Amino acid sequence: MTHAVPAPLTGAVPAPIPLREIAPWAIFAGVVMLVLLYLVGIDQGVTSLVPGAMIHEFVHDGRHLLGFPCH
Template sequence: MSQSAELPVSGDVSLPTIPVREFAPWTLFFSLLAVLVIFFVSADQGAISIPSGNAIHEWVHDGRHLLGYPCH
Protein backbone atom coordinates (compact mmCIF):
# COMPACT_ATOMS: atom_id res chain seq x y z
CA MET A 1 0.00 0.00 0.00
CA SER A 2 2.27 2.71 -1.12
CA GLN A 3 0.89 6.05 -2.13
CA SER A 4 2.91 8.40 -4.19
CA ALA A 5 2.64 12.08 -3.46
CA GLU A 6 3.74 14.38 -6.21
CA LEU A 7 5.64 17.47 -5.29
CA PRO A 8 4.81 20.65 -7.19
CA VAL A 9 7.15 21.50 -9.99
CA SER A 10 8.67 24.97 -9.81
CA GLY A 11 6.48 26.16 -12.69
CA ASP A 12 3.28 25.05 -10.89
CA VAL A 13 3.82 27.16 -7.76
CA SER A 14 1.31 29.92 -7.26
CA LEU A 15 0.90 32.32 -4.37
CA PRO A 16 -2.26 32.00 -2.31
CA THR A 17 -4.67 34.91 -2.45
CA ILE A 18 -6.37 36.37 0.60
CA PRO A 19 -9.87 37.73 0.04
CA VAL A 20 -10.46 41.28 1.30
CA ARG A 21 -13.41 40.04 3.39
CA GLU A 22 -11.01 37.93 5.47
CA PHE A 23 -8.21 40.50 5.58
CA ALA A 24 -10.24 43.60 6.53
CA PRO A 25 -11.20 42.57 10.10
CA TRP A 26 -7.58 41.80 10.96
CA THR A 27 -6.47 45.12 9.51
CA LEU A 28 -9.06 46.92 11.61
CA PHE A 29 -8.08 45.00 14.75
CA PHE A 30 -4.36 45.73 14.43
CA SER A 31 -5.04 49.36 13.51
CA LEU A 32 -7.11 49.86 16.67
CA LEU A 33 -4.47 48.06 18.71
CA ALA A 34 -1.79 50.37 17.31
CA VAL A 35 -3.87 53.46 18.14
CA LEU A 36 -4.35 52.18 21.70
CA VAL A 37 -0.61 51.58 22.11
CA ILE A 38 0.19 55.05 20.75
CA PHE A 39 -2.34 56.55 23.16
CA PHE A 40 -0.73 54.90 26.17
CA VAL A 41 2.79 55.79 25.05
CA SER A 42 1.87 59.41 24.42
CA ALA A 43 -0.44 59.83 27.45
CA ASP A 44 0.83 62.45 29.83
CA GLN A 45 -1.45 61.21 32.62
CA GLY A 46 -3.36 64.45 32.33
CA ALA A 47 -6.99 65.25 31.54
CA ILE A 48 -7.37 62.68 28.74
CA SER A 49 -5.75 59.74 30.50
CA ILE A 50 -7.91 56.65 31.07
CA PRO A 51 -6.33 55.46 34.36
CA SER A 52 -5.58 57.97 37.10
CA GLY A 53 -2.15 58.39 38.62
CA ASN A 54 1.23 58.30 36.93
CA ALA A 55 1.83 54.55 36.55
CA ILE A 56 1.49 54.51 32.74
CA HIS A 57 3.75 57.56 32.46
CA GLU A 58 6.46 55.86 34.49
CA TRP A 59 6.18 52.55 32.59
CA VAL A 60 6.64 54.16 29.18
CA HIS A 61 8.87 57.07 30.25
CA ASP A 62 12.02 56.01 28.39
CA GLY A 63 10.04 55.00 25.31
CA ARG A 64 8.47 58.46 25.26
CA HIS A 65 11.90 60.09 25.13
CA LEU A 66 13.06 57.63 22.47
CA LEU A 67 10.04 58.50 20.29
CA GLY A 68 10.44 62.23 20.86
CA TYR A 69 7.35 62.85 23.03
CA PRO A 70 7.93 65.63 25.54
CA CYS A 71 7.07 64.69 29.12
CA HIS A 72 8.90 67.15 31.38
Protein backbone atom coordinates (compact mmCIF):
# COMPACT_ATOMS: atom_id res chain seq x y z
CA MET A 1 0.00 0.00 0.00
CA THR A 2 1.39 3.32 -0.97
CA HIS A 3 0.53 6.64 0.49
CA ALA A 4 -0.20 9.33 -1.97
CA VAL A 5 1.86 12.36 -1.17
CA PRO A 6 -0.05 15.47 -2.12
CA ALA A 7 1.71 17.47 -4.72
CA PRO A 8 2.89 20.85 -3.53
CA LEU A 9 0.57 23.61 -4.54
CA THR A 10 2.06 25.47 -7.40
CA GLY A 11 0.96 28.91 -8.34
CA ALA A 12 -0.86 29.40 -5.03
CA VAL A 13 1.77 31.55 -3.42
CA PRO A 14 0.30 34.96 -2.64
CA ALA A 15 2.07 37.85 -4.24
CA PRO A 16 4.01 39.97 -1.77
CA ILE A 17 2.52 43.39 -1.11
CA PRO A 18 5.03 46.19 -1.42
CA LEU A 19 5.47 48.33 1.70
CA ARG A 20 4.75 51.43 -0.37
CA GLU A 21 1.26 50.12 -1.14
CA ILE A 22 0.35 48.77 2.28
CA ALA A 23 1.77 51.63 4.39
CA PRO A 24 -1.19 54.05 3.93
CA TRP A 25 -3.64 51.31 4.88
CA ALA A 26 -1.54 50.34 7.88
CA ILE A 27 -1.46 53.96 9.04
CA PHE A 28 -5.20 54.32 8.45
CA ALA A 29 -5.91 51.15 10.43
CA GLY A 30 -3.63 52.38 13.21
CA VAL A 31 -5.46 55.71 13.43
CA VAL A 32 -8.84 53.95 13.48
CA MET A 33 -7.61 51.63 16.23
CA LEU A 34 -6.31 54.58 18.28
CA VAL A 35 -9.64 56.40 17.91
CA LEU A 36 -11.51 53.28 19.01
CA LEU A 37 -9.10 52.79 21.91
CA TYR A 38 -9.68 56.39 22.96
CA LEU A 39 -13.46 56.21 22.63
CA VAL A 40 -13.75 52.91 24.49
CA GLY A 41 -11.07 53.32 27.11
CA ILE A 42 -10.22 56.93 27.79
CA ASP A 43 -13.11 59.19 26.78
CA GLN A 44 -14.43 59.96 30.23
CA GLY A 45 -14.70 62.86 32.59
CA VAL A 46 -12.30 65.75 32.10
CA THR A 47 -10.56 64.09 29.14
CA SER A 48 -13.82 63.62 27.25
CA LEU A 49 -13.87 65.14 23.77
CA VAL A 50 -17.56 64.38 23.24
CA PRO A 51 -19.84 66.17 25.71
CA GLY A 52 -22.30 64.08 27.62
CA ALA A 53 -22.23 60.44 28.58
CA MET A 54 -23.46 58.97 25.30
CA ILE A 55 -20.10 57.52 24.21
CA HIS A 56 -19.42 56.25 27.71
CA GLU A 57 -22.78 54.54 27.98
CA PHE A 58 -22.58 53.14 24.46
CA VAL A 59 -19.20 51.44 24.99
CA HIS A 60 -19.69 50.70 28.67
CA ASP A 61 -19.86 46.90 28.39
CA GLY A 62 -16.83 46.81 26.12
CA ARG A 63 -15.00 49.02 28.55
CA HIS A 64 -15.54 46.54 31.37
CA LEU A 65 -14.84 43.58 29.10
CA LEU A 66 -11.44 45.02 28.19
CA GLY A 67 -10.61 45.85 31.80
CA PHE A 68 -10.43 49.62 31.57
CA PRO A 69 -11.05 51.37 34.88
CA CYS A 70 -14.55 52.74 35.00
CA HIS A 71 -16.36 53.07 38.31
